[in-house]
Amino acid sequence: MSLPIRAGHIGKLECTSLLSIAGAANVFLSYPQQLVKYGSQASWMIPLFSTVIMLLIVFILRIVQPVLKNEDLLSISHRAAGKLITAVISSLAIVYFLLITSDELRQVSETVLTTMLTRSPISFVAIPLVMLICYFAHSGLEAISRTSWLVAPVLAILLVLLLIGMYNWVNVDYLQPWMGPGWSPLFIRGLLFTSAFPNVLVLIICAGSMRDQSHIAFAGLWSTVIIGVVYVVVELVCLTVFPAQLSVHLSFPVYQLARIINVGRFMERMDAIYIFLWVACAVTKMAVGLWASSYLTARMFGMPVYRPLIFSTAIVIYAIAFIPRSYPETLIWDATIFQRYGIVFTVGLPLLVLFFVLLKRGGKRREKKMHRTT
Amino acid sequence: MKRKCTALLSIPLMLALFCMTGCYDRIELEDQAFIVAMGFDKGPNHTIDVTVRLAVPSKLGGGAPGAGGGGGGGGEDLGLSGSKPITVRAHTITEAMNLVNTGVERRVSLVECKLIVFGQDLARDGVHDVLSGLSRFREFRQTTYLQLAKGKASEVMSTEKPVYEQTDVRFAEDVALIGRQTGFVPRSTIHDFLNNLAAAGEDPFVPILAVNKKVKQAADQDKAKDKGGGGGGQGSPSAGGMSNEKSSAQENQPKLLAANPKYDAGQVVRLGGNPVEFIGTAIFRGDRLVATLDGVQTRMLLALRGELERIQLEITSPFDKTKYTGVEITRIARPKISYELNRNPIRIHVHLDMEGNLYGDQAGTDYTNPANVRVLEQQVNTSMQSVQDKIISDVLNGCQADPFGLFRRARSQFATNAELENFSWRQKCKTAVVDVTNDFKMRRTGLILSPIQESNEDLQEPEINKTS
Known part of the structure; x- marks a missing residue:
């Protein structure tokens, strides 16, 4: 079965890097601080729990993988659950991608404004970002994934250097008491933090474009592991450099890490390099969000192409991004909407679709069995 | 058609590039005045006196600041970083920055600020307001060094004349580095201070800067002599030929009055060098100054924290109470700490593992004999423990502050x-x-294995002593 809209072909490594970068983008923004708010010095365990939960979803995906025949979220749900359910699922997914992309746009713009371009108006930062993601999304998923694959090694090296640069500030005592607020708050927050792992949802949307369908589980597994490792390691380093009581007050903990790199007398003031790191990650995430919302809208309404929708969707994203009046209000939105209910989209939607596929597969098997017995 | 559309679209895009050649945040280097050091003192009526020193690179041409004046200064003593400190009174740091700009024609910037000095009175009242104000500034870095001025920060900043360095930036870095060598001053940055302030079970501490009145007096006398055409460098006698002039000059030379060395900030018995000395530690409980330690106590604070790298320690010889023995001490492991928290009062056991070398012994003891080595080791342990017990009793029990990191x-x-x-x-x-x-x-006895013995021949007294 081929998709009604062509979205190019994605290799397994390109797909893995795309999903990993898009998933880990928020680690450079306020998420480490948000994690500390809920988990104190044990907050590094929260993404660990989330990773385990997401790996279970990937495991289910691995089970249904053989049944998928070049299908995406909508074709699977349409085949398995009918037109109405598909409309509901796609509407939910579109709203989700619009909202997370708007949230990302606002947070990145505010971060750049607070840390680098302090005198510029916010539109001066946000408009070029929107133009850039429009270009990316217009180029298609294949282009975005290939670009991700190209920049992924650079981003990985920069991140590793940042963490190594902290060696003279690390104090492991700050991680104690090990259990922080206790097991149950950590686990509940770990469950909710799966909202920071949009990779499986994106994977199901772009599953039909995979060059080889047998690589879907590979991309899901490795992207989940990479996102989890990045969150856990960055959080661990943040907490050993800034104690939980301090990092909970930092607006951008990773930026603060970059600012205190101080090796000898000359290796300092490296933060400018790291602006590239998080803007590159954020642009990838926003481009995927814009592409996914345009693509799903086009598919839902049976349009043959999605590209004409990109600019109008981008305007909607830009408009939503400026609904919160301030950066603290943006963070409140993020904490109360995405971090609390994001699980419905990142875990609930993929589970629902995979459940339908499993049901359908079970039904077919029963039919075959009955046919054989008669 | 598609090509035409692309060409048409590219025209406005290319034109847009011309609008993006500059940006709102562009500030030229020559439009900025870089603050390299800031001092904060308590002012009247809930105000703070903010002292700033600006870097004026054009006036840092040549010569050490202690030598009086830079190359561009035309012989005028401009002080560190090529400028004299500027002090303003304000309610907040932002207000102070704006007020500094009423007397400085360029926009002041904190990008290069590397040193913060707190006055003693302000530190006693609490430095949280100042630090929380500073940490919000994007220009400000948490790697900035913190120091406490014994007395007023403005006085210390206007008096300091480093022997080598010409900028506050290098001066602050050197103080931190020399602290690792001597152990007389701890290293403290804003990052360390905020961490200790925020984390449970630890209190902040910073090194102390103090004006040594005797050194300052001598430097002022030299300066006055230079102005009066007396010639000569710092501390050197005048080059007059007459013997009575020579003797009167020698009488006017400042003298080392104290009988024994001192390790308190501002009290070190010395002549020459920077009038501002860096020795000792200021201990905070929360954000308030509650105690100070001298240089020797600072070493023991660092030892208890496991941050004492390598120091030379002088102790009374265990074999001759009138003589001194010098040992070089290095820590070999992180302090081992065990707790009995269920007991009342709680008990904390600290075990410090150190090793070192003998590097001087006035008593002439033979330390190739293992028994003598044991006695010396015991003497070092006892001498260190007496200081450690005192600071723990004064600071931990007396002030309920824990700069040791025990908790x-x-x-x-x-x-x-x-x-x-x-x-x-x-x-x-x-x-x-x-x-x-x-x-x-x-572990080792240095390049001399056993003490060099005097020969048994009778020593003749020098001829000059006999006649006199």
């Missing part, structure tokens, strides 16, 4: 935050019993 490591004894909060460590400080065990091992 920071006790956090491992609790599983959750709730358990830690219920422990109320601050109250337990008052009665806590800390048993410190020093385990010093002398």
Whole structure:
């Protein structure tokens, strides 16, 4: 079965890097601080729990993988659950991608404004970002994934250097008491933090474009592991450099890490390099969000192409991004909407679709069995 | 058609590039005045006196600041970084920055600020307001060094004349580096201070800067002599030929009055060098100054924290109480700390493992004899422990402050935050019993294995002594 809209072909490594970068983008923004708010010095365990939960979803995906025949979220749900359910699922997914992309746009713009371009108006930062993601999304998923694959090694090296640069500030005592607020708050927050792992949802949307369908589980597994490792390691380093009581007050903990790199007398003031790191990650995430919302809208309404929708969707994203009046209000939105209910989209939607596929597969098997017995 | 559309679209895009050649945040280098050091003193009526020193690179042409004037200064003593400090009175740091700009024609910037000095009075009242104000500034970095001025920060900043360095930036870095060498001053950055302030079970500390009145007086006398055409450098006698002039000049030379060396900030018995000396530690409880330690006590603070790298320690010889023995001490492991938190009062056991070399012995003891080595090791342990017990009693029990990091490591004894909060460590400080065990091992005796003995021949007294 081929998709009604062509979205190019994605290799397994390109797909893995795309999903990993898009998933880990928020680690450079306020998420480490948000994690500390809920988990104190044990907050590094929260993404660990989330990773385990997401790996279970990937495991289910691995089970249904053989049944998928070049299908995406909508074709699977349409085949398995009918037109109405598909409309509901796609509407939910579109709203989700619009909202997370708007949230990302606002947070990145505010971060750049607070840390680098302090005198510029916010539109001066946000408009070029929107133009850039429009270009990316217009180029298609294949282009975005290939670009991700190209920049992924650079981003990985920069991140590793940042963490190594902290060696003279690390104090492991700050991680104690090990259990922080206790097991149950950590686990509940770990469950909710799966909202920071949009990779499986994106994977199901772009599953039909995979060059080889047998690589879907590979991309899901490795992207989940990479996102989890990045969150856990960055959080661990943040907490050993800034104690939980301090990092909970930092607006951008990773930026603060970059600012205190101080090796000898000359290796300092490296933060400018790291602006590239998080803007590159954020642009990838926003481009995927814009592409996914345009693509799903086009598919839902049976349009043959999605590209004409990109600019109008981008305007909607830009408009939503400026609904919160301030950066603290943006963070409140993020904490109360995405971090609390994001699980419905990142875990609930993929589970629902995979459940339908499993049901359908079970039904077919029963039919075959009955046919054989008669 | 598609090509035409692309060409048409590219025209406005290319035109847009011309609008993006500059940006709102562009500030030319020559439009900025870089603050390299800031001092904060308590002012009247809830104000703060902010002293700033600006870097004026064009006036840093040549010559050490201590030598009086830079190359561009035309012989005028401009002080560190090529400028004299500027002090303004304000309610907040932002207000102070704006007021500094009423007398400085360029936009002041904190990008290059590397040193913050707190005045003693302000530190006693608490430095939280100043630090929280500074940490919000994007230009400000947490790697900035912190120091406490004994007295007023403005006085210290206007008096300091480093022997080598020409900028506050290098001066601050050097103080931190020399602290690792001598152990007389700890290293403290804003990052360290905020961490100690925020984390449970630890209190901040900063090095002390103080004006040594005797050195300053001598430097002022030299300066006055230079102005009066007396010639000569710092501390050098005048080059007159007459013997009576020479003797009067020698009489006017400042003298080292104290009988023994001192390790208190501002009291070190010395002549020459920077009138501002860096020795000792200011201890804070929360954000308030509660105690000060001298240089020797600072070494023991660092030893208890496991941050003492390598120091030379002078102790009374165990074999001759009138002589001194010098040992070089290095820590070989992180302090081992064990806790008995269920006891009342709580007990903390600290074990310090150190090793070192003999590098001087006035008593002429033969340390190739292992028995003598044991005695010396015991003497080092006892001498260190007496200082450690005193500072623990004064600071931990007396002031309920823990710069030693004893309770920071006790956090491992609790599983959750709730358990830690219920422990109320601050109250337990008052009665806590800390048993410190020093385990010093002398490994080497330097280039001389055993003491060089005098020959048995009768020494003739010098001829000059006989006649006189």
